[in-house]
Amino acid sequence: MSFQSVNKDWEGLAQQDALWAILTNPDKAGNKWDKNDFFASGRNEIRVVFEYLKTNGLLPVDNNKAMDFGCGVGRLTRALSDLFLVVDGIDVSPTMIAKANELNKEFKDRMFFFVNQNTKTNYEDNNFSFIYTTIVLQHIPYPQQVEYIAEFTRILKPGGVLVFQIPTKDIRHLSLIQKVKSTVKIRERLSKIGIGSYHHMQMNSVNENEIIKVLEDGNCKVSAHLFTNHTDVDFGGNLKFLKREESEGYESSMFIARKTI
Secondary structure, three states, rough: OOOOHHHHHHHHHHHHHHHHHHOOOOHHHHOOOHHHHHHHHHHHHHHHHHHHHHHOOOOOOOOOOEEEEEEOOHHHHHHHHHOOOOOEEEOOOOOHHHHHHHHHHHHOOOEEEEOOOOOOOOOOOOOEEEEOOOOHHHHHHOOOOHHHHHHHHEEEEEEEEEEEEEEEEOOOOOOOHHHHHHHHHHHHHHHOOOOOOOOOOOOOOOHHHHHHHHHHHOOEEEEEEEEEEOOOOOOOOOEEEHHHHHOOEEHHHHEEEEEEO
């Protein structure tokens, strides 16, 4: 599936059930997410991450500016705005960005949302103190996944911290036929809540050694490589750190990296 078609899919998903497209809990399909619960899940996720960063001496050099990549309607952007002076949220979907502006009007002095549909951004080098993205890169095809990671290293400032989640291994051990059936099941889930079969959610993984090389080429040193439950069907923003062997379906990796120069 092409990168352009993925962008179109996410715009279609956003138009039909934006909150569920972001957090696909089975019991929340059909516009059943309560907005307060939805945004509370973002605060919980950021709280867990920043407790880890603080405990391990991995906080960014300052709290000037953060980015929420693949921001959707601002679930994590809003949470980050409690910690940083300015937060930019970027997403491929114009509908997501419109909804983000609508739902976050009271934070417009420190939260800014932009549509970006390319692996390059308009930001200058060394721009952000902190960049965060979860449950986003997994839906982007290769090689655009690593192109985005390389772009993050360019716009991160020295001393800044990059935190991103991405599957690094498909451990389902499925045959080709089983993988096709798995895709069909996802389409059936979408169709049951009125989302046409022409919209897809794909899952893609990248080898961890390739990710580490891209980070190192961008002058970013890996401070931690954790495993999470982000790829679980019922994730719901309830972030948990796992042991590698506890991973099911996919090894969902969270990389924490600091830019050195």
